[in-house]
Amino acid sequence: MAKTAGRPPRSESDIAEYRSKIAKQALAIYRAEGFDAVSMRRLAKEVGCAPMTIYAHFEGKQDILRYLWADVLADMSREIQRKLERIDAPAERLQMAAQAFVSYWVDHPDHFRLVFMSNDVTRSDVSTFVMDEETLAHFQMFSDLVQDILQNESNVKASTDTLISGMIGIALCLNTIRDYPWADATMMTDRLLTSIISPVDTAS
Amino acid sequence: MAKTAGRPPRSESDIAEYRSKIAKQALAIYRAEGFDAVSMRRLAKEVGCAPMTIYAHFEGKQDILRYLWADVLADMSREIQRKLERIDAPAERLQMAAQAFVSYWVDHPDHFRLVFMSNDVTRSDVSTFVMDEETLAHFQMFSDLVQDILQNESNVKASTDTLISGMIGIALCLNTIRDYPWADATMMTDRLLTSIISPVDTAS
DNA sequence: GCATTATTTGTGACGCGTACTAAAATACTA
């Protein structure tokens, strides 16, 4: 039953090629005209296929949007790295990175929405998507920075994840709840950082 | 020119009545069938008016959804208060409240989406909406809890806001980025709390 | 009554995401 007649399934490379073609076009639209401009119908038109064909390659729009994450995250990472260039002291490096991280998302609400707010929360069934190495690396960067400071601390992961989610939370709040008189972003980020640094009781 | 003939504008109370009627129905739908069930067309049908009439009372869907916040926040607040009932020590109270806060949003993704993720980030023009007293009170609760601990600290607001946005960030991350192996929510919340408590160097 | 003005309704439209189905194109095996 294994090898019957008929057209064979698409080859792995064909699948990948088509997927990347769609993703690439989606990225082009997103970069040129922003989040709202990326629509399935338009994407299909520009790629040159029927709207429904895309659904043969992606599960839905969310599945496509995830492919734009890498681009945005790379952009963010680049900006942070640029600001870190001339800084050596571990504590200052972490602080600068954190501030830059928050600033990036606050200054680019559209990108923030794409990466952190465009998920369909209701769809909780198993996701086939796994974060690729590159995407993970952008988070790993903070892990490294934290590691530089908490050398004797065992639980670097908890600290890093708290820092990351905390920073994202600051960006989320500033982006979405504009009516609430939030404290200054820089101040909150600094406060958050003490949760990472303080257990070690660094000189204050 | 001030007092010409013609039908006078709706009275303040009429406006408020109509608005609350719509908001009330939206809440009923949301409670019964969740986020996705709340649609303008259906809402209009159940309220007994034409779909477009709603736009005479609200700027759009977002404007209506905000009226559901109060209900969700009250529910959350109630749950936290319930867990705080038998706890006296300030530090434990704050910790319990924080854990309950994060748990609530992680356990109710639909509510989280409603309150924190349904905002139109792109629409950055001035919003006429101001948080009402009741809504503010739910955040104020944390301010009080923090105040109980940081009695000698001057900047309670920065600490509180950092805590709140950090907790929201934890919930957001757990809700949206499921592929990333986040540290345990409880652990992250505890870590976050140290940023609030540690500057005072409470007995550990 | 009438004219004037404010509000509501109706209707149609646009583009959206996505589901369903049937037909067509494709690329292989026998």
Add this chain to the structure above:
DNA sequence: TAGTATTTTAGTACGCGTCACAAATAATGC
């Protein structure tokens, strides 16, 4: 070449948020 399994397409459909614009309705001053 004929058969067959697999894509892909086309078309239709649903409900969505929102816009535009004309018609209807309601409430007032004269």
